[in-house]
Amino acid sequence: MGNELIDKYVLFRHRDVENIHQIEVYRANDGYRALEKALKEMQPGDVTNVVKASGLRGRGGAGFPAGVKWGFIPKDIYPKYVVVNADESEPGTFKDREIMTYNPHQLIEGIILTCYAVGAETAYIYGRGEFAPVFRDHLQQAVAEAYRHGYLGRNILGSEFSMELHLHLGAGAYICGEETALLSSLEGQMGQPRSRPPFPAVEGLYAKPTVINNVETLTNVPPIVLHGSDWYRQYGTEKSPGTKIFSLSGRVNKPGNYELPLGTPIRYLIEECGGGIIDGKAVKGILPAGASSAIIGPDKLDTTMDYEAMAAAGTMLGSASFIILDETVDAVWAAEKNVKFFKHESCGKCSPCREGTFWLVNVFRKLREGHGTKQDVELLETIIEQMKGNTFCLLGEFVVPGVRTSIDLFRDEYEALAVAEEETTPGPAKDLIHTFF
Numbered sequence: 001m002g003n004e005l006i007d008k009y010v011l012f013r014h015r016d017v018e019n020i021h022q023i024e025v026y027r028a029n030d031g032y033r034a035l036e037k038a039l040k041e042m043q044p045g046d047v048t049n050v051v052k053a054s055g056l057r058g059r060g061g062a063g064f065p066a067g068v069k070w071g072f073i074p075k076d077i078y079p080k081y082v083v084v085n086a087d088e089s090e091p092g093t094f095k096d097r098e099i100m101t102y103n104p105h106q107l108i109e110g111i112i113l114t115c116y117a118v119g120a121e122t123a124y125i126y127g128r129g130e131f132a133p134v135f136r137d138h139l140q141q142a143v144a145e146a147y148r149h150g151y152l153g154r155n156i157l158g159s160e161f162s163m164e165l166h167l168h169l170g171a172g173a174y175i176c177g178e179e180t181a182l183l184s185s186l187e188g189q190m191g192q193p194r195s196r197p198p199f200p201a202v203e204g205l206y207a208k209p210t211v212i213n214n215v216e217t218l219t220n221v222p223p224i225v226l227h228g229s230d231w232y233r234q235y236g237t238e239k240s241p242g243t244k245i246f247s248l249s250g251r252v253n254k255p256g257n258y259e260l261p262l263g264t265p266i267r268y269l270i271e272e273c274g275g276g277i278i279d280g281k282a283v284k285g286i287l288p289a290g291a292s293s294a295i296i297g298p299d300k301l302d303t304t305m306d307y308e309a310m311a312a313a314g315t316m317l318g319s320a321s322f323i324i325l326d327e328t329v330d331a332v333w334a335a336e337k338n339v340k341f342f343k344h345e346s347c348g349k350c351s352p353c354r355e356g357t358f359w360l361v362n363v364f365r366k367l368r369e370g371h372g373t374k375q376d377v378e379l380l381e382t383i384i385e386q387m388k389g390n391t392f393c394l395l396g397e398f399v400v401p402g403v404r405t406s407i408d409l410f411r412d413e414y415e416a417l418a419v420a421e422e423e424t425t426p427g428p429a430k431d432l433i434h435t436f437f
C-alpha cells in the first residue's frame with residue numbers, strides 16, 4: 001500500500017516499519033524521543049505552542065485547531081483530564097482502529113505529551129464497545145509496555161511529571177462519540193449529550209477542565225513535537241496542514257485507509273488509491289463524511305480534500321470517511337439506510353431527533369414499499385426542515401444534509417417511487433408530524 005504523495009507515513013508508520021507496535025521497535029524508530037525532548041528541553045506551554053504553530057486540526061470531525069483548544073484549559077484548576085475519543089462510530093470510518101491496532105505507541109506518546117502540555121495527570125481512552133478486541137489484544141499490551149519502560153506512571157523518565165492512563169470501553173453507541181455524551185458515559189451515567197456551554201475545556205469530566213481529542217489528532221503530536229511545525233506544514237494546505245487518513249469504502253475496487261496530504265483531490269483517492277469504481281462504472285454520489293454528510297455529485301471529483309474546499313463544495317470533510325456510490329446504487333435505498341442508522345442511534349433526549357428520525361424511516365419505508373405519493377417526498381422535506389436547527393446536539397443535525405442532498409440530486413428516483421395518487425395508509429403521517437413539531 002505505497003503512497004507517492006508522502007515519502008514516509010506520519011500516522012501509519014506501521015506501513016513503513018514492521019512491528020512498530022512493539023515498544024523496542026517503536027523506540028528504535030524515534031519512538032518516545034519527542035517525549036524525552038519535551039521533558040528535557042520544553043516547558044508545557046512550549047508543547048502547546050508548537051502544536052498551535054503546526055495548525056493541527058481535530059480529526060474527529062469538526063476540524064477545530066488542537067493547540068487552540070488546549071490553550072482554553074484554565075491554568076489554576078485541578079485536577080485536569082485528557083480524554084481520547086476512540087468511539088469511531090461514524091459509518092465508513094475505520095482509521096482510529098488501525099492506529100490503535102498497529103501503531104499504538106505513537107498514540108500513547110501523543111497522549112502523554114498532551115497531558116504534559118495542559119498539566120493533566122490522568123488520561124482516559126474511551127472506546128466504543130465493539131473495540132473490545134482492539135483494546136484487549138493491542139492497546140492494553142502497549143499501555144502495559146509503556147508503564148514498564150517508565151513512560152507512564154510516577155516521575156516519567158526521572159522528571160517531575162507523573163500521569164496515569166486508563167482504558168475505558170462504552171457499550172457501543174454512536175452518541176457516545178459526541179464529546180459531552182462521551183464524558184457522561186465515562187462518568188457512569190447514561191450516554192446523552194449535555195448542553196454547552198460550559199465546554200469541556202472549562203467543565204468536562206467530573207466538572208473539571210478536560211481536553212477531549214480524537215485518536216488520530218493526538219497521534220500527530222509526537223512527530224510535530226519532534227520535528228517542529230514547519231516540518232509538519234510541508235504537507236497539506238495553509239489552513240488544513242498535515243496528512244489525514246481517508247477511509248474509503250463503497251463501490252470502489254480497493255476500499256481501505258489511505259494516508260494522504262490534506263488538499264489531495266477526491267479523484268486521486270478514488271482512482272489512484274481505490275483503483276477506480278467496480279466494473280468501471282460511473283460515480284453517482286460521494287458521501288465524504290459518512291452518513292452525516294451532504295452528498296456531492298461526480299462534478300465535484302476534482303475538489304480537494306481539505307476543510308475549506310469541502311465546505312465550499314457544499315459538504316464537509318468531517319472524519320473523512322468517503323463512501324462512494326456508483327450508478328448501480330439506488331439513491332433512495334442508500335438514504336433510507338442512513339436514516340435507519342440515525343433512528344437506531346438517536347439517544348432519545350430531544351423530540352426533534354427522536355421523532356424526526358422515526359418519521360423519516362416510516363416515510364422512506366412507505367415510498368420503498370410502493371405506497372408512496374408525491375406528498376410523501378414533500379413530507380420528507382418537511383421533516384428535515386423541522387429538524388434543522390432544532391435538535392439538542394449535532395446527531396439530529398447530521399441527518400438533514402444527507403436526505404436534503406439525496407432528494408436534490410436524485411429527485412427523479414424519489415418521484416418514480418411516488419406511485420400512488422393519494423394517501424393509501426389510514427391516518428396520514430403528515431398530520432401526525434405536525435402534532436409532534
Ligand SMILES: Cc1cc2nc3c(=O)[nH]c(=O)nc-3n(C[C@H](O)[C@H](O)[C@H](O)COP(=O)(O)O)c2cc1C
Pocket residue numbers: 057058059060061062063064085086087088089090174175176177178179180212213214215217393394395
Ligand atoms: C453524534 C456525534 C458523534 C461523534 N462521534 C465522534 C467519534 O466517533 N469520534 C470522534 O473523535 N469524534 C466524534 N464526534 C466529535 C466530538 O464531539 C468532538 O468534536 C471530538 O472528539 C473532538 O476531537 P478533535 O478536536 O480531536 O476532533 C462526534 C460528534 C457528534 C455530534
